Amino acid sequence: MFGVIRAIFLAAGLVRGASLQSVTGWGSNPSNIQMSIYVPDRLASKPPVVVALHGCGGNGQQMYSSSRFQTFADQYGFILIYPSSNSNQGMACWDNHSPQSLTHNGGGDTQGIVQQVQYTLNKYNGDADRVYVVGFSSGAMMTNNLAATYPDVFEAGAPFAGVPAACWAGAGGSNPLNTNTSCPNAGVTKSAQDWGNYARNAYSGYNGRRTRMQIWHGASDNLVLPQLFQEELKQWSNVLGVSLTSTNSNNPESGYTQYLYGDGKQLVGYIAAGLGHGAVPYHESMVLSFFGVLTTPATSTITTTRTSTITTTMTPTTTPRTTPAMTTTTPGNGGGSQSKWGQCGGIGWTGFTACSPPAACSTLNPYYAQCL
Ligand SMILES: *[C@@H]1O[C@H](CO)[C@@H](O)[C@H](O)[C@H]1NC(C)=O
Numbered sequence: 001m002f003g004v005i006r007a008i009f010l011a012a013g014l015v016r017g018a019s020l021q022s023v024t025g026w027g028s029n030p031s032n033i034q035m036s037i038y039v040p041d042r043l044a045s046k047p048p049v050v051v052a053l054h055g056c057g058g059n060g061q062q063m064y065s066s067s068r069f070q071t072f073a074d075q076y077g078f079i080l081i082y083p084s085s086n087s088n089q090g091m092a093c094w095d096n097h098s099p100q101s102l103t104h105n106g107g108g109d110t111q112g113i114v115q116q117v118q119y120t121l122n123k124y125n126g127d128a129d130r131v132y133v134v135g136f137s138s139g140a141m142m143t144n145n146l147a148a149t150y151p152d153v154f155e156a157g158a159p160f161a162g163v164p165a166a167c168w169a170g171a172g173g174s175n176p177l178n179t180n181t182s183c184p185n186a187g188v189t190k191s192a193q194d195w196g197n198y199a200r201n202a203y204s205g206y207n208g209r210r211t212r213m214q215i216w217h218g219a220s221d222n223l224v225l226p227q228l229f230q231e232e233l234k235q236w237s238n239v240l241g242v243s244l245t246s247t248n249s250n251n252p253e254s255g256y257t258q259y260l261y262g263d264g265k266q267l268v269g270y271i272a273a274g275l276g277h278g279a280v281p282y283h284e285s286m287v288l289s290f291f292g293v294l295t296t297p298a299t300s301t302i303t304t305t306r307t308s309t310i311t312t313t314m315t316p317t318t319t320p321r322t323t324p325a326m327t328t329t330t331p332g333n334g335g336g337s338q339s340k341w342g343q344c345g346g347i348g349w350t351g352f353t354a355c356s357p358p359a360a361c362s363t364l365n366p367y368y369a370q371c372l
Helices: 002-012 060-065 069-076 109-124 138-149 192-201 227-240 284-291 305-309
Strands: 020-023 034-038 049-053 079-084 131-136 156-160 212-218 244-249 256-261 267-272 343-345 361-365 368-371
Touching: 020 060, 034 060, 034 109, 049 060, 049 069, 049 109, 049 138, 060 079, 069 079, 069 284, 079 109, 109 131, 109 138, 131 138, 138 156, 138 192, 138 227, 156 284, 192 227, 212 227, 212 284, 227 256, 227 267, 343 361
Parallel strands: 049 079, 049 131, 131 156, 156 212, 212 267
Antiparallel strands: 020 034, 034 079, 244 256, 256 267, 343 368, 361 368
């Protein structure tokens, strides 16, 4: 009986009930950002919340379609928020530089993202002790800045190709099109204590829990230099009070080196040989295991029974960004072109696929091509 029903829904393409939804009215929104949300059909009774942040030139939809966090949300019942930055300075990057964004309740992007979290916790009776953030590039930089400005909100974070919190302070912008890019491009070096002070100063007077961090980077990243991986580790080792225990090659897979701090529960880093910007797969199951959201089974069903018949079909993989072939072309984009550093292709991408000369579109992986 259920088999028949399932077959019908499969045939009709209705297996997945949940989808990415845009949300308005979630807060005062001081920096004019946007919110999309993915609420799985089966929610945990007190669902954890995971924020996933796009890189420059992307948006929430692009982050959603270029990662597989939602397949785990379907299985484990947590909620995903996909914010979209505004296009200040001509390109959709996160504000990783202004005093507003680098200060707790300072009125910048960090505060707007936290308002989206609070809205979600209230609306879905979420678990305020289990809120997390993962991001790529500009979104990874924002992940570090959220850990500095709101350690009370975010229990753990995972930046992919980021820079330390407040690395862009004083740069006048954090957009590679028209900004002093010495932070990502010069391999800036500071002491662990100095980096730690930057993070602590983002929320002065705070003495509570600090955000645990799992840090990822490509060793051949020539946009956000691999030195920034070391600087991030210095910052959080200082803030979290953990020291390097060991470095372990070919962990979690060939070509990666693990930097283990303490027992690895507070801070761990992974750097991947030969991989450039945007090429390190999200390793969703490792990120979500570090967050601790893969231990809570979905316990309440908030929609119809049809969804409960398909929950065993998930096949998590740790390397989704390397598997599919590049299939996206976007003929209907009006013949415009993307600026240097912007995204110009990849699965799920619906924006411009041409680059403004002299930049040329370079495919970094199936999900991300960039004007370089
Ligand atoms: C460039 O930005 C860095 C921060 O990333 C800052 O320390 C430096 O002073 C800036 N340089 C200039 C010339 O503004």
